Amino acid sequence: MAQCRCCHTRGFMVETDVNGLCEACAPYYYLQMDEDIKTLQLSLQALSRIQYAGAAAARLEIARESLERLRPYEAAKLARLPKPSDEIARDLDELEAQWTD
Ligand SMILES: [Zn+2]
Numbered sequence: 001m002a003q004c005r006c007c008h009t010r011g012f013m014v015e016t017d018v019n020g021l022c023e024a025c026a027p028y029y030y031l032q033m034d035e036d037i038k039t040l041q042l043s044l045q046a047l048s049r050i051q052y053a054g055a056a057a058a059r060l061e062i063a064r065e066s067l068e069r070l071r072p073y074e075a076a077k078l079a080r081l082p083k084p085s086d087e088i089a090r091d092l093d094e095l096e097a098q099w100t101d
Contacts, residue, residue, distance in 0.1 A: 005076040019078060028069065033079055036066040041082055047095050056099045063092055 003010035005020035006029075017026050043063035050056045067088055073079035081088065 005078065006072045020076070021078075025072075029073060029078060033070065033073060036070055037079065037081065039063075040066040040070065040088070044082070044088070044091070047092075053099045056095065060092055060096055060099075063088075067092070 001010060001012055002014045002016045002022075003020075004014060004016055004022035004025055006025040007022065009022055009024070014022050016022055019026070019029065021029055040063055043059045043066070047056060047059050047063065050059060067085055070079050070081060071085050074081055074085050083091075
């Protein structure tokens with residue numbers, strides 16, 4: 001019985017690929033994950049330089065969305081992030097606090 005490394009779905013109907021991913025999780029890994037890692041890195045860089053709140057809010061949202069998509073793949077050790085996702089999430093919370101003061 002196969003089990004997906006990412007979403008942990010298991011069963012006799014579940015087929016996993018060479019990376020242990022089911023058909024729901026595999027496309028993101030092959031098609032979008034690298035893009036999301038890049039987006040996340042660029043957003044973090046931009047956030048360290050941003051000068052006004054509107055731009056920061058937009059970047060924070062983009063970074064959070066990418067991070068949430070990446071988390072299960074990071075947990076499955078399939079995504080390599082610049083830092084552990086928990087640390088990135090904490091950094092984003094701190095940045096958000098700066099901009100909402
Ligand atoms: Zn899956």
